[in-house]
Amino acid sequence: MPDPARPQPRPWRPRRTGRTTPRTVAGLVELVTAGPLPVRITAFDGSATGPEDSPVGLHVADRRALTYLLGAPGDLGLARAYVAGHLQPVGVTHGNPYPLLRALAEGLRLRRPALADLPDAVRALGLGTLRPIAPPPEEAPARWRRVAEGLRHSHRRDAAAISRHYDVSNTFYEYVLGPSMTYTCAVYTEPPAEVPAALTAAQEAKHALVFDKLGLQPGQRLLDVGCGWGAMVRHAARRGVRALGVTLSREQAEWARAAIVRDGLQDLAEVRYCDYRDVPEGGFDAVSSIGLSEHVGVANYPSYFTALHERVRPGGRLLNHSITRPTNDSDVRTEPFIDRYVFPDGELTGSGRMIVAMQDAGWDVRHSENLREHYALTLQGWCANLETHWDACVAEVGVGKARVWGLYMAACAVSFERDQIQLHQVLAVRPRDDGSADVPLRPWWTG
Template identity: 65%
Template sequence: MTSTRRMPIGDAVDRLMRDGLPVRFTAYDGSSAGPPDAEIGLHLRTERGLAHLMTAPGDLGLARAYASGDLDVTGVHPGDPYDLLVLLKDHTRFRVPPPSEAFAIARGLGLTHLRPPPPPPQEHLPRWRRVVEGLRHSMTRDAEVIARHYDVSNRFYERVLGPSMAYTCALYPTAEATLEEAQAAKFDLVCRKLALRPGQRLLDVGCGWGGMVRHAAREYGVRALGVTLSLEQAQWAKEAIDREGLGDLAEVRHLDYRDVLETGFDAVSSIGLLEHVGVRNYPAYFAHLRDRLRPGGRLLNHCITRNHNKRQETGAFIDRYVFPDGELTGSGTIVSAAQDAGLEVQHTENLRVHYARTLADWNRNLATHWDECVAEVGEGTARVWGIYMAGSRVGFERDEVELHHVLATRNQDDGRSSFPMRPDW
């Protein structure tokens, strides 16, 4: 009996590329592919990494190998692999071999590698298995997936997000603005769009670490209530409110927005929550927020959007590693849902380019504080955050995703909205 000769991994990579690799690829078997003088490289360290790539072709397999430490990057910092992702996106074209050739490649690499290894601990269950946690976007399941993403470590987020602890798109008033200045400008823009004044009541749903609540209370003198599904966020926010002496004006509760029963708010802000709600739940979401407002009150919805309004599931990497159950759609769908709930949409604005800049600053923070972040959450999680933020930056730069403000009013029964003839912010 003759043994099957193993195919060098680098040769297999070459055969699967239409125009070659733009980076240097090396593998544990000593083989390689791509230009020898490339400044950026990928190194496959283990057979387990090969099995990840063979059993989950595409971004999921790459994510598994990378998060497991079986695939390393060279020439870029793991906290900011932006340059690598741009190269791969612009210059990598895979070819789909015919079945006979695909089998020959798999056999050459070793059919034993077609047995999937256990995924890294950072990976969440696939959508079809999450039914055991409850229906998609039920309160129970939403609480679990939100905790999985946000209850990572407040210390980790402090290093990545900076002192503002704002995990949403900033607003850069000038090209020279710092991340902190841009986050303050974002909160201030929301306050001005909502026309906040001293003594008014604000509800901030999905309040995160309380940045909007504290800004509105401190700078505009409003009584602000924030709610979040993340216990760690709520605890951090309460401590920040106490440190800043805002306890008489600001409050954060560990609560689902659907459990807020108070009404008569002058304004409602929702900054980065709608991505977690689910498109089919938009009618109930906007109806609930409308009912929290007094007649004449304003709602500002800030969320990531697609550049179209067609149905599109989130990619496997984002769904399994970053935002389980997250759903995006176009701003047109959001506007329609708000109108159908009885709100008058007064203004929309696309802040896409600002989110690309925000993500670049977060990546820079992660790279700068890499050792501290790894010590806090482990290298696998830090790697996932680095590649997720850099990949998202590419998406915003290329208009694959956008960021929209939708400003709406709950009008009086006679149609009066208390909105000025022209936007006044």
């Protein structure tokens, strides 16, 4: 009961702006969205909006979710609230929010509310909601604060960025990636009936495709830059090719070396903890770069493709396999969520811009193909693995880190499906001085 002896605050009433200003979380959601909501949204204040029969939804668990969302509108605020557990998926597991993200991508329409509505909306939810709070501990510093790690794409800063993502836990990656321990797009011949079960074979098919495009023969030499856990290196070595892999992840290098010994491939395979720029050898018959160029920086493409060009013999080949954008505009930086939580300093551009850089470095580009649907299937397999091993993954790396991986893999699967990002394999050759390229007249590989 209010104390009648104390002055009471005047009750708040919305301004007249043509519609009722929201007093609830659900009302705020309706204020910033247009058209029918594709999912059910509930909140800690008991309010709800969206279809009651929706199989998936979101629950705003407390005011900290609103603080994150209002403090960083867009994907970063959503990620902070989700990773910290204040924005909770309904009808799906934390390990695999793909169904929810797909529904939101297909049906959510945002709009900018009238400026006159905002002050009253904020007061209705509490002015304290705007008071900043620390982001989840899984978040990397903003780009400008990473200068302590060195200039962008310097040796030291690239090593720090790679370590942040890949030196998480080899055991965790074994749960998510499955037996292949391959963290790049697989290649499928048809949509699989069981996505996780088909993943290992599809990764083997990808390595076979790269091997065949490069035209490798027993006794030749392969340099695999950004080799991960060494799957491509071991694939080549099992076929009589001398293969050297380099990675900036210490944990990857240790795992790969142990796998090489386990498979009895020490005479043909080697993995080093090394920057691709520091490989002293040259004269390789081929170079494979599978998932590295996303990390080197678009401005560094000229030096990157030149360095690879210098390490192959005339007539040698390069297979560059990388995530790309559908366009070649100048905006190359990744979105805030990916940059802060997944791939610090990562950059993407269109395949056209990449091909131009390859040609300018002296490469004769022979073939390019887009495998984006294959990457969507690959990511669905990883999401399913994370969901299956959720408790073990949480025990290994913590619930926040596990949520980060589930969110980013599911979001990327949706983006590949909707042609918001792509995956290109580009095959090139270093021509001889007389212009000959030592390639057949027609494509020689299958798949």
